[in-house]
Amino acid sequence: MRVAMLGQKGIPARSGGVERHVEELATRLVAKGHEVIVYCRKNYTGKTQKTMRGVELRYLPSIPTKHLDAITHTLLATIDILFRQVDVVHYHGIGPSTLLVLIRILKPRTPIIVTFHTQDYFHQKWGFLARWYLRFGEYIACRFPHKTIVISRLLKQHVWCTYQGTAEHIPYGAETHRVVAAQAIRSDGLQRGNYILAVGRLVRHKGFHTLIEAYTMVKTNKKLVIVGDSAFTDDYVHELHERAHGNSNILFLGQKTGRALNALYSNAYLIVHPSEAEGMSHVLLEALGHGKTVLASDIPEQREALEHLGFFFRNKSVTDCAAKLKFLLTHPELVGKKRNEAHTLVTTKYNWDMIVRKTVATYTDA
Numbered sequence: 442m443r444v445a446m447l448g449q450k451g452i453p454a455r456s457g458g459v460e461r462h463v464e465e466l467a468t469r470l471v472a473k474g475h476e477v478i479v480y481c482r483k484n485y486t487g488k489t490q491k492t493m494r495g496v497e498l499r500y501l502p503s504i505p506t507k508h509l510d511a512i513t514h515t516l517l518a519t520i521d522i523l524f525r526q527v528d529v530v531h532y533h534g535i536g537p538s539t540l541l542v543l544i545r546i547l548k549p550r551t552p553i554i555v556t557f558h559t560q561d562y563f564h565q566k567w568g569f570l571a572r573w574y575l576r577f578g579e580y581i582a583c584r585f586p587h588k589t590i591v592i593s594r595l596l597k598q599h600v601w602c603t604y605q606g607t608a609e610h611i612p613y614g615a616e617t618h619r620v621v622a623a624q625a626i627r628s629d630g631l632q633r634g635n636y637i638l639a640v641g642r643l644v645r646h647k648g649f650h651t652l653i654e655a656y657t658m659v660k661t662n663k664k665l666v667i668v669g670d671s672a673f674t675d676d677y678v679h680e681l682h683e684r685a686h687g688n689s690n691i692l693f694l695g696q697k698t699g700r701a702l703n704a705l706y707s708n709a710y711l712i713v714h715p716s717e718a719e720g721m722s723h724v725l726l727e728a729l730g731h732g733k734t735v736l737a738s739d740i741p742e743q744r745e746a747l748e749h750l751g752f753f754f755r756n757k758s759v760t761d762c763a764a765k766l767k768f769l770l771t772h773p774e775l776v777g778k779k780r781n782e783a784h785t786l787v788t789t790k791y792n793w794d795m796i797v798r799k800t801v802a803t804y805t806d807a
Contacts, residue, residue: 442475442476442528442529442801442804443475443476443477443478443526443527443528443529444467444470444475444476444477444478444527444528444529444530444531444804445477445478445480445518445522445525445527445529445530445531446463446466446467446477446478446479446480446531446533447479447480447515447518447519447522447530447531447532447533447537448511448515448532448533448534448536448537448538449463449479449480449533449534450481450482450485450486450511451479451480451481451482451485451486451498451500452464452467452479452481452486452493452496452498453486453490453493453698454698455485455486455696455698456642456669456670456672456696456698457642457672457723458558458613458720458721458722458723458724459533459534459558461613461723462533462556462558462592462613462614462723463479463533464493465614465793466614466796466797466800467479467493467496468493468494468495468496469793469797470797470800470801471494471495471496472494472495473797473801475801476497477495477496477497478496478497478498478499478525478527479493479496479497479498479499480499480500480501480514480515480518480521481498481499481500481501482500482501482502482503482505482510482514483500483501483502483503484503484505484510486498486500488500499518499521501514501517501518501521502514502517503517506673507566507673508571510673511534511536511537512536512537512539512540515532515536515537515540516540519540519541519543519544520543522544522548523543523544523547523548527551528551528552528804529551529552529553529554529804529807530544530548530551530552530553530554531553531554531555531556531804532553532554532555532556532582532586533555533556533558534556534558534561534578535555535557535558535560535561535575535578535579535581535582536561536574536575536578537578538555538578538581538582538585538586539574539577539578539581541553541555541581541582541585541586542581542585545585552587552588552804552807553585553586553587553588553807554586554587554588554589554590554803554804554807555582555586555588555589555590556589556590556591556592556611557579557582557583557589557590557591557592557596557600557608557720558592558720558721559592559596559718559719559720559721560575560579560596560599560718560720561575562575562576562579563646563718564644564645564646564718565644565645565646565717566644566645566646566672566673566674566677580604583600583603583604583606583608584604584606586807587807588609588803588804588806588807589606589607589608589609590608590609590610590611590800590803591608591609591610591611592610592611592612592613592720592721593610593612593720593721593742593745593746594610594745595741595742595745596608596720597610609799609803611796611799611800611803612721612790612791612796613721613723613726613791613796614726614791614792614793614796615726615727615729615730615787615791615793616730616787616793617730617732617784617787617788618703618706618707618730618731618732619707620707620708621700621703621704621707621708622704623704623708625700625701625704625708626704626705626708629666629692629694630692631664631666631692631705631708632708633708634708634709634710635662635663635664635710636663636664636665636666636692636708636709636710637656637663637664637665637666637709637710637711637712637713637766638666638668638705638706638709638711638712638713639652639665639666639667639668639669639712639713639714639715640667640668640669640697640702640705640706640712640714640724640727641668641669641714641716641722641724642669642670642671642672642674643667643669643670643671643672643674643677643678643681644672644674644677645674645677645717646716646717646718647669647715647716647717648715648716648717648738648756648757649667649669649681649715650680650681650684651715651717651738651757651758651759651762652665652713652715652762653665653667653681653684653685653691654684654759655715655759655760655762655763655766656691656763656766657688658759658760658763659763659766659767659770661766661770662690663690663710663770664690664691664692665690665691665692666692666694666705666709667681667691667692667693667694668694668695668696668697668702668705669695669696670695670696681693702727703731706727706728706731706733707731709733710770710773710776711733711734711735711736711769711770711776712724712728712733712734712735712736713735713736713737713762713766714728714735714736714737714738714743715737715738715754715762716737716738716740716743717738717740717756717757718740719740719742719743720742721742721745721746722742722743722746725737725743725746725747725751726746726787726791728783729747729750729783729784729786729787729791730783730784730787731783732779732780732781732783732784733780733783734750734751734752734769734775734776734777734779735747735750735751735752736751736752736753736754736762736765736766736769737751737752737753737754738753738754738755738756738757738762739753739754739755739756740756748786750779750782750783750786752765752768752769753765
């Protein structure tokens, strides 16, 4: 089977749960004997690799602005697919999915799959017109492809209640990780267990401002380490640095990937994910894969992902976040007790072999 994936920024993944998901899914499909093309934005990946673990990487330009980057790249990728022989076209994200109608009209026999990752119109970086367009994209993604995949049961329910449509529930995958030696984090001035870790794109709906304000209310010697970078949100990044100004225990490490990121997860005392809106957070799954305890905002998507293994604070509440941080900092026995349960949840609910099998079945049934 020859599959084309588009809508994502590209691979190798530098940031973003969608990109990490596409990288893992595409490379695992190739390992199962399928052919996969992943369309990549030049401003995200550069143009140095032609393949990645057997996946064909196809680079196309885009207009690199907040509003036009994804849609212009997806338009060019959609046009490119019209002149290629593929068995399945797989769009990622509701915004890019608006363009799938071109494939439906001009290549009507080609199955189209959409993965509905998140309700992007809830993200605060978008204005009125962008939110309207994303809602239109959701309508297209739920009504016009041959199959729609959702990554959470909440999104599955949303598709049914809003569009009276069915969707395949296939979550993100995760792996269990061995402990990485603390030596790998010493260059950042860190030691095992002496920091709290938060990871994600530095965009407002990820709630880093809530976490920073809460952290400053708690008396602790443990550092707060924030890993991530701007996503056309330089003003927000500047705001975060201003909030942290004068506090030498708040560290911004920028983007981290691979072994460096695994080392940070592996040696953290606690993972905090204060996001105000999610589809399914890759950060939560990475934390579970490392056997770490997570303090997260209590939005339904976070509760679904973590089940009984997380601690939660009221979404957007600085005082409740601070109270829960103080509690967990003074109860290390609770923070360290859930490693085995976390690994069990990863291997049963977020098992990559199961996810690949379900995805191939969806392709075949489309």
